[in-house]
Amino acid sequence: DTGVSQDPRHKITKRGQNVTFRCDPISEHNRLYWYRQTLGQGPEFLTYFQNEAQLEKSRLLSDRFSAERPKGSFSTLEIQRTEQGDSAMYLCASSFSSGGDEQYFGPGTRLTVT
Amino acid sequence: SQQGEEDPQALSIQEGENATMNCSYKTSINNLQWYRQNSGRGLVHLILIRSNEREKHSGRLRVTLDTSKKSSSLLITASRAADTASYFCATEGNTPLVFGKGTRLSVIA
Numbered sequence: 001d002t003g004v005s006q007d008p009r010h011k012i013t014k015r016g017q018n019v020t021f022r023c024d025p026i027s028e029h030n031r032l033y034w035y036r037q038t039l040g041q042g043p044e045f046l047t048y049f050q051n052e053a054q055l056e057k058s059r060l061l062s063d064r065f066s067a068e069r070p071k072g073s074f075s076t077l078e079i080q081r082t083e084q085g086d087s088a089m090y091l092c093a094s095s096f097s098s099g100g101d102e103q104y105f106g107p108g109t110r111l112t113v114t
Numbered sequence: 115s116q117q118g119e120e121d122p123q124a125l126s127i128q129e130g131e132n133a134t135m136n137c138s139y140k141t142s143i144n145n146l147q148w149y150r151q152n153s154g155r156g157l158v159h160l161i162l163i164r165s166n167e168r169e170k171h172s173g174r175l176r177v178t179l180d181t182s183k184k185s186s187s188l189l190i191t192a193s194r195a196a197d198t199a200s201y202f203c204a205t206e207g208n209t210p211l212v213f214g215k216g217t218r219l220s221v222i223a
Contacts, residue, residue: 004156033210033211041215042202042204042213042214042215042216043202043211043213044213045209045210045211045212056209056210093157102147102159103157103159103211104159105149105157105158107155108156110154
């Protein structure tokens with residue numbers, strides 16, 4: 001069990017560019033979550049998948065954000081036309097089965113938009 | 115929006131003392147979870163308490179839940195310098211986890 005991994009760990013991009021992050025969950029976990037965390041705040045839920053189905057999206061997830069989990073394994077989060085307000089830590093987590101289980105978090109991808 | 119509110123926002127104690135953090139929430143929940151986050155890193159799950167439970171222990175951790183007051187507390191006994199971190203409560207109800215803003219705990223050796 002290698003835990004949840006995220007790539008890249010850090011990303012610096014210029015405003016207006018597109019960025020894509022990858023998350024590899026724990027292999028037997030069928031739920032995968034994306035969160036965003038800004039300095040001094042707790043993580044804010046963005047979206048989650050059960051297998052390949054995207055079941056819920058937060059209002060925070062504007063049209064510029066899209067997430068996929070094509071084969072029910074790894075997931076990608078893409079941000080188009082990045083804005084400075086997108087600068088944050090993007091966290092991925094996975095869990096086994098349905099709600100009521102602890103979530104295992106990855107180390108996060110820190111995005112800086114200049 | 116964030117449902118949980120931790121109190122205090124920051125706490126500084128001496129090694130060996132106990133640390134108590136509180137969490138209040140707004141809507142009905144299925145369970146409440148506590149997570150720890152070391153500086154700049156991902157979160158680590160500490161303990162989960164279900165809505166029909168009132169108290170739970172895990173090692174040096176003790177969690178209580180009062181659903182009538184919509185509040186929870188996390189007690190860390192005999193604190194160590196390694197306990198220095200941010201602690202978040204997170205509630206799970208009809209939506210996935212909703213986190214509070216956290217309590218920053220500093221344990222001074």
